[in-house]
Each structure stands twice: as C-alpha cells, then as structure tokens.
Amino acid sequence: xxxxxxxxxxxxxxxxxxxxxxxxxxxxxxxxxxxxxxxxxxxxxxxxxxxxxxxxxxxxxxxxxxxxxxxxxxxxxxxxxxxxxxxxxxxxxxxxxxxxxxxxxxxxxxxxxxxxxxxxxxxxxxxxxxxxxxxxxxxxxxxxxxxxxxxxxxxxxxxxxxxxxxxxxxxx
Numbered sequence: 001x002x003x004x005x006x007x008x009x010x011x012x013x014x015x016x017x018x019x020x021x022x023x024x025x026x027x028x029x030x031x032x033x034x035x036x037x038x039x040x041x042x043x044x045x046x047x048x049x050x051x052x053x054x055x056x057x058x059x060x061x062x063x064x065x066x067x068x069x070x071x072x073x074x075x076x077x078x079x080x081x082x083x084x085x086x087x088x089x090x091x092x093x094x095x096x097x098x099x100x101x102x103x104x105x106x107x108x109x110x111x112x113x114x115x116x117x118x119x120x121x122x123x124x125x126x127x128x129x130x131x132x133x134x135x136x137x138x139x140x141x142x143x144x145x146x147x148x149x150x151x152x153x154x155x156x157x158x159x160x161x162x163x164x165x166x167x168x169x170x171x172x
Contacts, residue, residue: 050108051171057108058168061117062161064102068095068124069157070150079139087139088132091146092125113167120160127156 066072077094079087099121106114131145 054108054171055168057105058164060102060105061109061113062164064098065117065120065157065161065164067098068121069155070124070127070146073124074143074146079143082138082140084132084136084139084142087142088128091128095121095125095128110167113164116160116163120156123156127153 067076073091073094077091080090081087127149128146131142131149134142134145136142136145
C-alpha cells in the first residue's frame with residue numbers, strides 16, 4: 001500500500017468514525033434523558049401515592065404529642081387512688097402505651113423528626129419523674145406539682161409539634 005492509498009482509506013474512514021462517534025453520543029444522551037424522565041415519572045407517581053400516608057403519620061404523631069402534653073395528660077389520666085407513686089407510674093405507662101401504639105409511624109418521617117418526637121416523650125417522662133421526687137404525699141398533690149412544673153417551662157410536646165408542622169410544610 002502506498003501513502004496515497006492509505007490517505008484515501010483514512011479519508012473514507014474518518015467521516016464514518018466521526019458519524020459513529022456523534023451517533024453514539026446522541027444515543028447515550030437520549031437514553032440518559034429517557035431514564036431520567038422515567039425516574040421522574042416513577043418518583044412523581046410514588047409521591048402521589050405515599051403523600052397521604054405520610055401526612056397521616058404526621059397527623060398521628062401530632063395527636064400523640066398533644067395527648068402527652070402535661071396539661072392534657074393529667075386531665076385525661078386521673079389518679080385511681082391517692083398513692084402518688086401509682087399515679088406517676090400510671091402517667092408514664094400512658095405515655096409509653098401511646099408511643100408504642102404509634103411506633104410504626106417512624107418509617108414515614110425523617111430520622112430527625114422521629115428523634116425530636118422521642119426526645120419530647122423522654123423529656124415529658126423526666127418532668128413527671130422530677131415532680132414525683134417532690135415532697136407531695138398524694139396523687140392529687142403530685143398532679144398539682146406536675147402542672148406547676150410545666151407552667152414554668154416550655155412544653156417538650158409543643159416544641160416537637162412545632163418541628164412536625166415545619167416538616168409538613170416542607171413536603172409541599
């Protein structure tokens with residue numbers, strides 16, 4: 001093969017190679033766009049189906065936080081006898097039962113939100129235990145002490161509920 005024949009072969013091959021590279025590039029670009037479009041449509045469809053479930057989970061956790069707020073808790077759960085330790089345990093058991101009833105809702109919310117809800121539950125129990133260490137001698141007096149304890153501080157439930165509302169606002 002002479003130099004001129006090699007040059008002609010190159011002249012014929014170069015446009016074919018360039019056309020092949022351009023076709024490959026456009027085909028790859030098209031498949032990426034198509035994959036992105038399918039992923040977007042799938043995400044949109046999934047979002048449409050899961051949004052009501054997620055909202056229901058946030059709704060249930062908002063109800064949980066309202067139910068464990070000290071003022072509503074002590075009104076809803078009255079002492080069964082005059083023993084202050086029995087009443088303290090009854091309040092804590094009520095909170096724990098409410099929490100266990102809603103435990104599955106954590107899969108629909110962010111880890112941060114779930115941790116804040118757990119912290120509110122723990123802080124509420126701590127407030128009850130702290131009031132239980134007082135010198136009160138009856139369940140009714142303990143009830144007063146618990147209410148007085150919450151009058152002075154911001155409720156952990158209210159703080160957690162504000163965060164839940166903020167997170168729901170970010171879903172839109």
